[in-house]
Amino acid sequence: MGKSHQQVSKFALEGRLLGFFDKKNKKAKQLGIATTEGIQTIDLSLSKKERASLSDALNRGDRIRVSGKRKLNLKTGKLKLKARQVLPASPAEICQQYTSASPCQLESETAPAPDKPVKILICQKSDCRKRGGKAVCQALEESLRESGLQDRVKIKATGCMSRCKLGPNVVVMPDKTRYTKFKPKEVPELIAKHL
Structure with a gap:
């Protein structure tokens, strides 16, 4: 093949x-x-x-x-x-x-170096958007602003992550931690864990 x-x-x-x-x-x-x-x-x-x-x-x-x-x-x-x-x-x-x-x-x-920039990738293809991907993106942006972390973290909308039925899909870089069926209410926990 x-x-x-x-x-x-x-x-x-x-x-x-x-x-x-x-x-x-x-x-x-x-x-x-x-x-x-x-x-x-x-x-x-x-x-x-x-x-x-x-x-x-x-x-x-x-x-x-x-x-x-x-x-x-x-x-x-x-x-x-x-x-x-x-x-x-x-x-x-x-x-x-x-x-x-x-x-x-x-x-x-x-292991990622502590000074490496953190990126949060959020799938924005149709299945993930229908399952709340846009709301997750907005909740992340708001929570980062409130925490004063918007300069340290970059949020990036991505294409399909190949787990459409488990959307919305979120990946935290550089450690490549993947979250599926991610809800906006889980944003504070993600920020506390990774940032």
Whole structure:
């Protein structure tokens, strides 16, 4: 299939580990994760050694962060996720569960610097607007003005984020935290958490 029929982007998810599995030979080539958006099956794009250390270090029910590459087949609508990194949800857990220093270093390298500008992306395509995207945008602008944060945060209206039925969709950058079915009343919580 040509690349023109695929949309490739990065993803980052956080949730509870459901387990490692592979349908064919029962090796840890995939993982299941329960997120606020539902259950996801993610292919592991890791070496055998990395997969083995993950299955030893993590237990079912642990909170984890998964990041990697997301491929959307534009013809079929099929979404495929490939994990490049799987870590416990908090940096303290990372350092306790891994003996190697590299996962801790990776976490600190990928954590956003405090002086990076914050962008809040809000889908403004028709489905998200119908579900309240415009009201979310207005509530965010108002709340930022009241808090005096309008100079530190940029609100950007975007095109489709490919989760139309879960709209309105909001993404906070640079940490790529995604919110779905976001309501204007949740704006103060988002500001408190990220700003």
